[in-house]
Amino acid sequence: MADCLTMAAGIDDVARAAGVSTATVSRALRDLPNVSAKTRERVRAVATELGYVASPSAASLASGRTRAIGLISPWVNRWFFANIIDGAERALRARGYDVLLYTFDIQRSGERPRIDPDVLRRRVDGILVVGLPLARDELEALQGLGYPLVCIGWGGSEEATVRLDDRVIGLEAVRYLIRLGHRVIGHVTGTPDDVHPWSPPADRATGWREAMTEAGLEPDAGLMESGGFEVSGGRASVKALLARHPDLTAVFAASDEMAMGAILGLRDLGLRVPEDVSVMGVDGHELGELVGLTTMSQPVDEQGWAAAELVLDMINGKTPPRRVVFPARLVERTSTAAPRGVAS
Template structure:
């Protein structure tokens, strides 16, 4: 039958075009009885979904924009892999727009014009945006999902950063540590909703709950890289020779801290304990205790939510993934006295 479209299938099956799109593409939240009815209607009409985006209730390019910082970062790489697998399985291409932060945390402004009229939706991965960038992004007029960090008025997928910090601090405090250094991350903008900010706030809240005074001189900043973590650890060790523990906001920064400690002949964990966040695949090999998260699953979830939004569904605003402490041997009871 010539000229058959998704609207014809929807009328025959008695459902919306969005439901037809979800049913024929195997997306979730479609009852099996409804999916079967849609498939029968499509077969009766000899309807074949077009490879173009005209087969969707919304969207015209069958391409998803993915905005991310450097792929060299463990979290970003794993999220991208999870998102790409889900999107390509649904017949979508991915248009990647990646960039690097400078060592001081700054970066060039992001040019969103490259995405205009080229994408059906956007995934923004772990990037605090300026107000101007957020406005330009919203003006693309496509569904947007933030993964790893994001403003509260958008759909977000992330670990519970606040709780991740609590788990790390409570673990160290239970071992008797009170002089706990933190390796945070600099931000190009005052983004109170960023992962770094959430982890900082979680640390401060956990210390307060445990009756430990927060000392801002015990916090130094890296850039989510091993080199940045090592430099931050060096600064903290020079300033606080009595420090007995380090909590880094990423495993890669924690790897740098371990490198600096061992270069100075400081034993881990006998002299200084170290905890990271991520669950990096090398953490067990290196012997780093970490608060683990499933980054790949977050990418998959973000892509799945975006596909639902493109198909016309309403989705929940916040999806939070649980975390868990994985003890790989880099923490121990605090020493009675530690000095340089």
């Protein structure tokens, strides 16, 4: 007869060897209450001796939890989203949770697909929504699932949110350009339909307008162009801005990728950065240093990690802060300078 210790032990084997019920084994190994310290130690010792490893699916059935978090993101191949997802996934994996990733095929023009909350029903314990401002009915449908929900990079006053103060970022970026002496400052924003009041590009555009207005400058509509958060969009946008405003001396883009695209667009036109036009962005993209991009740098992976910790706290019954705001800092490089004829 084969030695029983060479066979895969089950929870029943542990229970018999420890002289307790299978329910007690389950509670002891998951550190649940109503198990004495002495019994807990005995069960763990027997489980170790028998080589018993609890099945994740069995643990889920016993606890009523899936140990999975649904992560909704419009993209995975763009810098901000990739880094947020990486930070969240590392935090969740450290706590024994998996990530179920849901993305959307969003084109620069045209409506995106609506979120179907049923794809998450009974499959997750919580939800993270990354950089995807939702319509009110979509948000309410997700909330109706009854799972803790955290928004990253966007969010209104009612949702638990991890984000930047995007209005202040726009304000500080354009104030910096104004201090350099710029007076005709274009803005490259997100997509034309990205107008939710809690959306980062909408808030960054608000900051641009406020900084221009407080300096006595006119933030007219012709100075703003949609770049779709793409390098190609930034490249096309700066050309459109200059066609309307040949006197343009600076561009503030709502992302580093669009800012780098703007630099390419200026080169296409035979213009120099920053001698002819200054360019700055938002993010702190690793490639920004290669092109000397001035930017408002944000701690992206830390936001993903913080959001993951937040949703896990909510799952465990804790009351989270409704708003976690990360700072951004000005990183000054060679893509910005005083306009020609203005002393620096």
